[in-house]
Amino acid sequence: xxxxxxxxxxxxxxxxxxxxxxxxxxxxxxxxxxxxxxxxxxxxxxxxxxxxxxxxxxxxxxxxxxxxxxxxxxxxxxxxxxxxxxxxxxxxxxxxxxxxxxxxxxxxxxxxxxxxxxxxxxxxxxxxxxxxxxxxxxxxxxxxxxxxxxxxxxxxxxxxxxxxxxxxxxxxxxxxxxxxxxxxxxxxxxxxxxxxxxxxxxxxxxxxxxxxxxxxxxxxxxxxxxxxxxxxxxxxxxxxxxxxxxxxxxxxxxxxxxxxxxxxxxxxxxxxxxxxxxxxxxxxxxxxxxxxxxxxxxxxxxxxxxxxxxxxxxxxxxxxxxxxxxxxxxxxxxxxxxxxxxxxxxxxxxxxxxxxxxxxxxxxxxxxxxxxxxxxxxxxxxxxxxxxxxxx
Amino acid sequence: xxxxxxxxxxxxxxxxxxxxxxxxxxxxxxxxxxxxxxxxxxxxxxxxxxxxxxxxxxxxxxxxxxxxxxxxxxxxxxxxxxxxxxxxxxxxxxxxxxxxxxxxxxxxxxxxxxxxxxxxxxxxxxxxxxxxxxxxxxxxxxxxxxxxxxxxxxxxxxxxxxxxxxxxxxxxxxxxxxxxxxxxxxxxxxxxxxxxxxxxxxxxxxxxxxxxxxxxxxxxxxxxxxxxxxxxxxxxxxxxxxxxxxxxxxxxxxxxxxxxxxxxxxxxxxxxxxxxxxxxxxxxxxxxxxxxxxxxxxxxxxxxxxxxxxxxxxxxxxxxxxxxxxxxxxxxxxxxxxxxxxxxxxxxxxxxxxxxxxxxxxxxxxxxxxxxxxxxxxxxxxxxxxxxxxxx
Numbered sequence: 001x002x003x004x005x006x007x008x009x010x011x012x013x014x015x016x017x018x019x020x021x022x023x024x025x026x027x028x029x030x031x032x033x034x035x036x037x038x039x040x041x042x043x044x045x046x047x048x049x050x051x052x053x054x055x056x057x058x059x060x061x062x063x064x065x066x067x068x069x070x071x072x073x074x075x076x077x078x079x080x081x082x083x084x085x086x087x088x089x090x091x092x093x094x095x096x097x098x099x100x101x102x103x104x105x106x107x108x109x110x111x112x113x114x115x116x117x118x119x120x121x122x123x124x125x126x127x128x129x130x131x132x133x134x135x136x137x138x139x140x141x142x143x144x145x146x147x148x149x150x151x152x153x154x155x156x157x158x159x160x161x162x163x164x165x166x167x168x169x170x171x172x173x174x175x176x177x178x179x180x181x182x183x184x185x186x187x188x189x190x191x192x193x194x195x196x197x198x199x200x201x202x203x204x205x206x207x208x209x210x211x212x213x214x215x216x217x218x219x220x221x222x223x224x225x226x227x228x229x230x231x232x233x234x235x236x237x238x239x240x241x242x243x244x245x246x247x248x249x250x251x252x253x254x255x256x257x258x259x260x261x262x263x264x265x266x267x268x269x270x271x272x273x274x275x276x277x278x279x280x281x282x283x284x285x286x287x288x289x290x291x292x293x294x295x296x297x298x299x300x301x302x303x304x305x306x307x308x309x310x311x312x313x314x315x316x317x318x319x320x321x322x323x324x325x326x327x328x329x330x331x332x333x334x335x336x337x338x339x340x341x342x343x344x345x346x347x348x349x350x351x352x353x354x355x356x357x358x359x360x361x362x363x364x365x366x367x368x369x370x371x372x373x374x375x376x377x378x379x380x381x382x383x384x385x386x387x388x389x390x391x392x
Numbered sequence: 393x394x395x396x397x398x399x400x401x402x403x404x405x406x407x408x409x410x411x412x413x414x415x416x417x418x419x420x421x422x423x424x425x426x427x428x429x430x431x432x433x434x435x436x437x438x439x440x441x442x443x444x445x446x447x448x449x450x451x452x453x454x455x456x457x458x459x460x461x462x463x464x465x466x467x468x469x470x471x472x473x474x475x476x477x478x479x480x481x482x483x484x485x486x487x488x489x490x491x492x493x494x495x496x497x498x499x500x501x502x503x504x505x506x507x508x509x510x511x512x513x514x515x516x517x518x519x520x521x522x523x524x525x526x527x528x529x530x531x532x533x534x535x536x537x538x539x540x541x542x543x544x545x546x547x548x549x550x551x552x553x554x555x556x557x558x559x560x561x562x563x564x565x566x567x568x569x570x571x572x573x574x575x576x577x578x579x580x581x582x583x584x585x586x587x588x589x590x591x592x593x594x595x596x597x598x599x600x601x602x603x604x605x606x607x608x609x610x611x612x613x614x615x616x617x618x619x620x621x622x623x624x625x626x627x628x629x630x631x632x633x634x635x636x637x638x639x640x641x642x643x644x645x646x647x648x649x650x651x652x653x654x655x656x657x658x659x660x661x662x663x664x665x666x667x668x669x670x671x672x673x674x675x676x677x678x679x680x681x682x683x684x685x686x687x688x689x690x691x692x693x694x695x696x697x698x699x700x701x702x703x704x705x706x707x708x709x710x711x712x713x714x715x716x717x718x719x720x721x722x723x724x725x726x727x728x729x730x731x732x733x734x735x736x737x738x739x740x741x742x743x744x745x746x747x748x749x750x751x752x753x754x755x756x757x758x759x760x761x762x763x764x765x766x767x768x769x770x771x772x773x774x775x776x777x778x779x780x781x782x783x784x
Contacts, residue, residue, distance in 0.1 A: 015654075242393065243394065
């Protein structure tokens with residue numbers, strides 16, 4: 001039986017070139033007067049985006065407060081600072097300008113602004129303080145990857161405890177997202193590749209699944225996968241190819257906004273495994289996912305699961321389904337490896353990025369802290385450790 | 393260049409079996425106390441759905457007003473009556489239980505309740521009164537076809553003037569839609585077939601298009617088309633096949649909620665042509681579309697458009713793209729004809745449903761009243777008349 005679900009994604013998305021001008025100020029003003037602008041390392045100043053944003057804020061007669069320096073794999077200290085600023089300055093709306101890190105951090109600032117306790121209490125496994133409200137969030141996306149612009153989740157790191165924990169709560173869903181593909185023209189080939197790996201992983205986590213599929217959503221997922229396989233290499237070679245950037249950007253949102261789930265209840269696999277990697281080694285999330293994904297695919301292949309690989313192989317890569325199933329499955333995995341490590345040019349092993357096995361046991365233990373990863377194939381601590389080892 | 397667009401579909405959808413119980417009352421109550429229940433010919437009483445709805449309304453302590461008898465191809469008189477009732481009883485929310493007709497009519501009642509003028513003024517080409525607000529609408533869908541449950545449009549007939557006019561306005565978007573596939577178990581094979589034709593036409597109107605495509609959306613559309621081709625015959629043979637009914641129901645919403653447009657600006661072709669047919673002869677919308685669609689596909693095939701047919705033929709039907717393009721295109725049209733008239737078993741000509749050419753000239757003139765149909769291939773009055781004639 002296809003599971004029941006509730007579909008509810010009330011994010012208004014302005015998609016396309018030049019959508020910020022004339023719309024951003026108006027949208028922000030709808031939420032109030034005092035805006036907290038959050039962003040990362042300052043690349044938005046080089047690109048001219050910062051000036052464009054300031055002009056909109058000024059023309060709308062809004063009061064601006066700024067919190068720059070949100071780090072990749074955003075940290076709880078940034079969240080604490082942001083929440084504090086919101087309270088101090090009585091902020092009405094947070095404007096997050098950046099990729100997933102900035103938007104994720106802003107979500108927990110928005111929630112943190114509405115409570116008295118430490119924002120880490122939202123994430124700490126032993127506390128899990130309720131998220132019942134949050135300030136409104138508007139964002140301008142600068143990187144196609146995490147899908148944070150259209151979902152209500154975020155992942156925050158705590159370097160003190162080596163924790164990297166995610167949470168999804170409806171009040172943290174952005175109200176308005178600006179998706180201008182030309183903003184991603186300046187994204188480097190490496191970050192574009194990591195973003196592609198992240199998007200693909202979001203789809204794989206749902207597609208490779210033992211819950212009953214809804215056919216129309218499987219077709220859509222195969223389309224999203226083909227979209228990334230088609231356009232990521234183009235975006236890497238021709239950074240200013242609008243068609244490529246537009247397809248990647250819109251696909252990144254739809255890979256994880258919840259639509260493709262269609263009621264599937266199953267947990268994810270590669271993401272929790274990767275979160276431990278980047279919690280311990282602060283590597284780029286998408287790189288970690290690229291390294292893990294083909295090994296996870298190999299590890300999960302069995303009599304019981306092979307039919308899903310065959311579906312994937314034939315519908316995405318057009319492989320010949322009349323060959324023996326396991327051969328078809330293995331060929332598809334090989335094609336994914338080729339895509340990640342040759343076409344996208346990402347490093348293919350943990351050894352290459354100087355990660356050895358010394359923390360594998362601890363990381364595997366933490367990855368299953370909430371219990372066995374009940375994904376495509378249920379993974380216990382020893383399974384996770386084996387998959388990490390396959391990545392060496 | 394891919395056109396800019398705004399994506400904004402804040403409809404909450406409860407999808408699945410038994411979602412009404414415990415959720416409907418709660419959702420209605422969120423909008424107020426006085427509910428106007430609209431429905432059609434009373435099949436909801438036979439099926440037990442009516443009792444289920446009343447129980448929810450009673451348990452939530454709401455006040456119920458009823459407007460039964462909304463006709464297929466809903467008429468402006470029903471809209472007038474509903475708008476009047478909303479004003480008289482100070483209605484807070486309209487609960488539409490039915491297919492597209494009931495929901496469409498309810499949308500214009502909801503808008504009509506907020507103005508002093510005749511609701512026909514919203515539709516009359518010479519008036520087009522603004523739709524700036526509307527009462528909230530909650531619906532329970534009983535037929536997978538029009539997509540009215542997730543879009544802001546509706547089509548209303550005026551038998552006095554032989555007009556059938558559509559309009560889309562954001563305030564008329566339903567707030568909450570209940571999509572329980574088991575409710576459609578009782579939909580007859582004929583209505584299931586007409587629904588399938590309607591859904592396919594919604595996709596074709598966007599897919600066959602000379603604006604630049606967004607690849608990921610083309611993939612999605614091909615998936616939706618394959619979904620209908622796969623499941624409509626199953627739903628006809630096994631009316632209580634949940635998987636088939638669920639896929640058709642969710643596909644019907646996504647065929648027309650605006651997502652697949654992705655900024656395409658082009659007008660539709662078959663729908664305005666069909667609206668004249670059902671305005672003059674009160675035939676089922678989906679049947680009219682089924683008869684028109686393959687003729688329209690033939691009429692539009694040319695050197696300029698053939699590549700789109702080849703894409704369709706190969707990605708939807710898996711036809712061999714190495715054959716001559718026109719042959720591939722014609723084979724795909726033949727497969728669609730076979731699907732509509734053999735697999736779905738719909739009548740294939742206007743003659744068979746006792747429509748002759750006597751009104752073709754007037755209907756064609758009305759179809760292009762707003763100007764040439766700027767669709768896939770622009771259609772003038774004489775083109776429309778020729779297509780009608782091809783349907784005899």
